[in-house]
Amino acid sequence: MTNSYASRGLRESATFDRATINDIQRAATTGIYDIRGWGAKRALPHFDDLLFLGASVSRYPLEGYREKCGTDVTLGGRHALKPITLDIPITIAGMSFGALSANAKEALGRGATEAGTSTTTGDGGMTPEERGQSRHLVYQYLPSRYGMNPDDLRKADAIEIVLGQGAKPGGGGMLLGQKITERVAGMRTLPVGIDQRSACRHPDWTGPDDLAIKIAELREITDWHTPIYVKVGASRPYYDTALAVKSGADVVVLDGMQGGTAATQQVFIENVGIPILAAIGPAVAALQELGVHRQVQLIVSGGIRNGADVAKAIALGADAVSIGTAALIALGDNDPRYQAEYEALGSSAGFYDDFQDGKDPAGISTQDPILAARLDPIAGGKRIANYLRVLTLEAQTIARACGKSHLHHLEPEDLVALTVEAAAMAGVPLAGTSWIPGR
Amino acid sequence: MDPRLDQRTGDAVTLTQAPVHIETVDLAVSTVRELNQALHATDDGTSWVVDTPAGQHNIAVGIDRDLDLVVNGHVGYYFAGMHQKGRVTVHGSAGVGLAENIMSGTVHVTGDASQAAAATGQGGLVIIDGNTGARCGISMKGVDIVVGGDIGHASAFMAQAGRLVVCGDAGEGLGDSIYEARIYVKGTVASLGADCVEKPLRPEHLAELAELLTLAGRTDAPTDFRRYGSARTLYHFAAVNAAAY
């Protein structure tokens, strides 16, 4: 395509490319910023820039399929009387009923349960479908407190206090009117059809000293049974992790800027926060300095796609990863079989990010009953379980090649970087050298 | 409410019934953890007295019983957080987040309450005889709040549902970005927040106000109040409102 323009002597500006021109024209036409779903779409330093050093002579690999490579992870043992043990270190990230259809939420619960892992509510409360189908359900505690309910709090297997997410650290939530149906509005105590705004700060505490009291309150309400996670968007991960630990968190959830969202300003998604590759090292350093690495677990998210990403995140020091966008794709988001409908919406399979519009042909990011009915929660659950199994098997394959009997035995020394940038951000040597930039 | 009275009728308990046993917990001796655990495990219909709270945090959070509880002294953050069913009275003042996310029942504070009183409350009734700090009724979702004195700034921010009754004055930015909650103020309002406007006080409003004042044991005349609520201009994103978002 570009070549045909080039052959005609036409030259596109790298600064004002066609997408930028379109953005400017759209802004001039509408007078309001662009809101969309998905996460950062720009190219960012990512796990692709890291490689594993498989065993050869100096180290011995483990035999695939026969020699054990454990994948379980226990979350929340620091203070909670009932920590969660998952079979695999890959969890489903928080996505609200409201942003997603009830069928999609149910499918995520079914898939997670079949694969032995947890799923997470979102900004909007817990649905019976989701609770019913999820063996391990993490209940998010967000600034809006939509649908916040002590009965559900006590039903949760873990509580995740959300301070931010990778797509928009420092920003609040948003759900446009098309998705505020009667059921969604009822759960959130809002008028039907309004454009719902969520606050960026919690209403009744600000800062780590008050967070410590808030965490103690949630522990008291749940009689100290339930693990308490603190989720932050990656921006200052060293300090945020240290303060979450000091405030009493059992688990820190760190979401990089590739992490998805249902609806946020595009300028926010693309320009605020740091990639997960750069965020894990500082968070792990904070945990190590406080002497709680692997006692306070670190769950990382934002751009996890395959088992290599899982293994790399764990090698850098994470205890588990979370998937959101990838789980939606596994469910059928952006599936080419809906190509004609994506085109009709002005998009294309592989490009569709208007999760805020509620017109998702795949029936996932919608509250339209006809569209939502397209997603069979049982079949969707199977797809999620399949995908989680593949991620796990892939991560195990890599870990065994590195001679590890458990995914958690992977370490930064198993990694090298392909680029100077990735070496500096991840704190591992440039391949073929012993050089870690900045060290 | 006097725990010795019948909770449904308000009458004195007749002599044919067994005398009500009142469990007393002294927080100079027992821990908040022990108290809360006992309150979570107790039966409906029990009565409790808590002494020496000394401003400790998270006292009586997560109650889900039809019980009566009286606290003698001041309480810290999140007193009666996520409260359900019971009737709770503090003879003293309360810290940040009094009765946050209350679902049902009654929480009554005879003194002042700090910031974020009854924040995100979904139901029930919160009565504060004195003043509150900032953000009273922030993101309220159905709770009724009656404040005998003044409330601080940014109160009823993003208030979604429920009624906030203020017998004194309201601080700056009252009801900013309010949804469908209704606010009644007897005194002055320093300023209204974005999208919050004065609305006419119609008979149905006078009736609900009278009922709330009576429930709170107050004698203020409903006609002395003014009503505030949402102008509903921010319900849908519009470029002309960009400055208000």
Place this chain on the structure above:
Amino acid sequence: MCGIAALQIRDVGLRASLGELMHGMLCGIVDRGPDSAGLAIYNDPTLTPAGTSTVTVLNAELTPDALAAALRDALPPAVGVTVTVTGFGETTLINAQIGTGALEDAITSILPGVQIAGRGEHAAVRKGTGHPLDLAELYDLRSATGSQGLSHTRMATESAVTAAGSHPFTVADDLCLVHNGSFSNHATIRRQLRAEGVTCDSENDSEVAARFIAWCLAAGDTLTTALEKLGSVFDGFYTLVVTTATSMAIVRDPIACKPAIIAETDAWVAMASEYRALAHLPGIESARIFEPAPGVVYTWTLDSTKELVTL
């Protein structure tokens, strides 16, 4: 992110109990900041004897005796200057019957680059890392007397857990600042102050506020005006308490998320992050208790007049 407790005593008869009352207040804010703490005590005749200057240094490389001996040698041999040096863990308190500037110069000539954490004729500043109640024992807080005092417990946000990062920050004679919250444009203000010739010791956000106020006061502003200017320049969330030889001022940012409660009687005025730190004060039952309004500077001086100015 932290706990603050401050007390100004108007009733002269109650000043013998300053340390005892402050100890009770400190107990009420320990949970808010367990990693380090600091104190400023005003007009304790033992800590800041009349007619002397007092300078606090952190992590001095000399023992108190060695430092005292070196100072006696370094100071001009005139009129028999008495030098007293007392060690309190990471803090060393130095008194001498000369001006603060001359004493500071003598100290830095012996200990080049040493961190000076307190200075003045009335205020004794001590701070360090560790549990606040352990530090209170080390500083023998309960025995302190005086006209006013300030305490701070710290949960460090973006700067290191060190004695230097502990509050109060004292960057001019008898001027102490404590902060609960976090500034979000302090780097720019630090650069502006440096351009004006102000030296900063650390990357700590609260130090910048202390430097800014000292800079305003040096230019002739009142404490109230200086805090009003701070409100127009600094972004962020803060509850600040600033004390001088005769005054105590309290201000919260215009959004006012960080907690603060003030109690006032004829005998004293007290401020704390939480009510529990005030509950034991004598006469608290009948005190006027209120939360400071957002963006309003409250100032009390020891002649008990109060200014109230809205930003």
